[in-house]
Each structure stands twice: as C-alpha cells, then as structure tokens.
Amino acid sequence: MKLDTVIDDIVESYQTHNEISKVDAIRQPDKAVIIDLLERLQDIIFPGFFGRKGLKSDYVKYYLGDQIQIIYNDLKNQILLAFDYCENCKDSCKEEEARDKTLTFLKTIPQIREYLATDAQATFDGDPAAISISEIVLSYPGYYAIMVNRIAHELYKLNIPLIPRIMTEHAHSLTGIDIHPGATLGKYLMIDHGTGIVIGETTVIGEHVQIYQGVTLGALSTHGGQSLKNVKRHPTIEDNVTIYSNASVLGGDTVVGEGSIIGGNTFIIKSVPSGTIVNNKAVMRFKYSDTAEDFNQNEFK
Structure with a gap:
C-alpha cells in the first residue's frame, strides 16, 4: 500500500463525514x-x-x-x-x-x-x-x-x-x-476537593451551598436527546445545603430543601424536604425537631 492511497482515503472521509470537518x-x-x-x-x-x-x-x-x-x-x-x-x-x-x-x-x-x-x-x-x-x-x-x-x-x-x-x-x-455554563450558582458556593463533580445545564443552586467531590447534579434521563432541549431536567438545590461525596441528585422536578444534608453515596430522584438529613440507607431526619422519620428506600429508587 502506498502512502498516497492512505492520504486519498483520509480526504474521502472528510467528504463522507463533513459534519466533523471544517475544510x-x-x-x-x-x-x-x-x-x-x-x-x-x-x-x-x-x-x-x-x-x-x-x-x-x-x-x-x-x-x-x-x-x-x-x-x-x-x-x-x-x-x-x-x-x-x-x-x-x-x-x-x-x-x-x-x-x-x-x-x-x-x-x-x-x-x-x-x-x-x-x-x-x-x-x-x-x-x-x-x-x-x-x-x-x-x-x-x-x-x-x-x-x-x-x-x-x-x-x-x-x-x-x-x-x-x-x-x-x-x-x-x-x-x-464539569459545570455547564447554563447552571445558575448562588453566592457563597464552596466546592471542596471537587474531582468528578458534574453540574448540569438547568441546575439551580442557592446560597451557602457546600458540594464535595464526585457529586452529580444531573438529569434523571437523557434518552429524549434533543427533544429535552430547554426543558428543566436538572435539580434545584436550595440555600444552606451540604452535599457530600459521590451523591447523585437527579431530575428537573427534584428540589433539595433549605438546610438539608445529603450524605455520601446517596441516590436522590425525589424532592427532599427542608431541614432534613439523607443518608445512604434513605433515612431522613428533621434537623430542627426532636422527631425522626424513616422512609422506605424504594422512595429514592
């Protein structure tokens, strides 16, 4: 095989796949x-x-x-x-x-x-x-x-x-x-360590929020592709929330309420009431009261 043949094949691919060429x-x-x-x-x-x-x-x-x-x-x-x-x-x-x-x-x-x-x-x-x-x-x-x-x-x-x-x-x-430029970040944001964090386009983050490494604030599903453009598909994080490492909070309808703490390695696809703690066993405790409520883990699947 001659080098000219290789060059010709590459040039032909420029024409075949013009969408990734700028000739x-x-x-x-x-x-x-x-x-x-x-x-x-x-x-x-x-x-x-x-x-x-x-x-x-x-x-x-x-x-x-x-x-x-x-x-x-x-x-x-x-x-x-x-x-x-x-x-x-x-x-x-x-x-x-x-x-x-x-x-x-x-x-x-x-x-x-x-x-x-x-x-x-x-x-x-x-x-x-x-x-x-x-x-x-x-x-x-x-x-x-x-x-x-x-x-x-x-x-x-x-x-x-x-x-x-x-x-x-x-x-x-x-x-x-990885923070999409469309994401809205409130004041007093702290990202600690940071490696592996993903924050999607329509995410809204309030003030005094702390986010640790490996956290995903993402879409529940992207199977709709371009049909989901301009749709709120990423979560809303209210003020004074802490999200610990490797937690995933997904979905445009998902709201993490003010003052909540999301524990490490949790998977959240439903809204979290204000002032609660969520751990990886899907237990939520109201921070500002003396009562505690256990939620079935299926609520977060």
Whole structure:
C-alpha cells in the first residue's frame, strides 16, 4: 500500500463525514484565543494575583485600561465568529450585536467579583485546611471552576454560542469539575476537593451551598436527546445545603430543601424536604425537631 492511497482515503472521509470537518471554512472561534481571554479576565478579576505582579494602586487604572481594550477587541471578534453558529442571528446586525454583547458582558465584571468574593469566603470558612483567601484564589481547583462558570454563565445568558462551553470545558480539563455554563450558582458556593463533580445545564443552586467531590447534579434521563432541549431536567438545590461525596441528585422536578444534608453515596430522584438529613440507607431526619422519620428506600429508587 502506498502512502498516497492512505492520504486519498483520509480526504474521502472528510467528504463522507463533513459534519466533523471544517475544510473550506474560513470563520470559526479560536479556542486558543478564548483560553487567553479567560487568563486575561482572571488577571483583572484578581488584580495582582495573576499577570502583572507588584501592581501599584496609582497605576492600576492604566493597566486595567490596556487589558480591557485587548479583552474587548478579542472577545468581540470571537463573538462575531461564534454568531456563524447561531441560527437566529441576522447578518446585517452581527457586528453591532457583537459590540453590544461584549460591552454588556464587561459591565458584569464587578458583579462577578462580588460573587467570587463570597465564594472565597465560604471556602475559607468551610475548609479547616485553608490557610488564607490568597491560597484559595491561587490554588483551589474548585474555586477556579466556579470562577470560570461565573464568567461563562454571563456569556451564556447573552445567548452567545460555543464560547461559554469552550471556557467551562477548559476548566473541566484542568480540574475534573464539569459545570455547564447554563447552571445558575448562588453566592457563597464552596466546592471542596471537587474531582468528578458534574453540574448540569438547568441546575439551580442557592446560597451557602457546600458540594464535595464526585457529586452529580444531573438529569434523571437523557434518552429524549434533543427533544429535552430547554426543558428543566436538572435539580434545584436550595440555600444552606451540604452535599457530600459521590451523591447523585437527579431530575428537573427534584428540589433539595433549605438546610438539608445529603450524605455520601446517596441516590436522590425525589424532592427532599427542608431541614432534613439523607443518608445512604434513605433515612431522613428533621434537623430542627426532636422527631425522626424513616422512609422506605424504594422512595429514592
């Protein structure tokens, strides 16, 4: 067999499976540029931690101005390229829409910082091994995954294709934590250890929630495929809930009530009342009363 034959066979496969080929395609977002944007955004969200060291307060506005200009230009261009994957985007207004969405996103940075400040505090308060807030910002993978989600979620809310998912999958590859950009995360979120966590697109998480490694907040079934798009298929976690390692909470109608504790290795497909404990024997105890109720394990199958 000659090498030319191998090449011809591969070229033929490009034509046969055109859906995974980009031959002759001029416009598409650049993954490397998007990852660079994440790093620049991390730099301005946490000034002095990343990027330029020794940043002085009397220079910070000039440094920020330079960085914001780069971020604005690169993000606007990547959004414009991503619009080619948007069925509802009109060619006549794509340029203007890309500018508007870029500016709208940039205006959310103070709010993103506010939420991340609460996440850092919650992580410090909840982890006795934490030495300082700085250690969390610089080194905790759970905190990094939350940061990327908070950035990507704002872009997701603006209906920007591809870019939010590229960002969160980059974080997934680095941390082992898979948070869809559509997931809504409340303030004071703590992800401890984090490896193997999966949080689905329509998940809603309240405030002061703690999540440990291996937790899945997922769909009860995905057999419907694309017919389930835009359907609430992931759970709602209310305020002050703790979910311990390797627990699975599944289904769009499933609500974990405020103040509940979900024990490790549990499998939950029905709503949990507020203020209860669930262990892997499917026993629930009301935290704020002197009574305890045993539930049949079949309730959670």
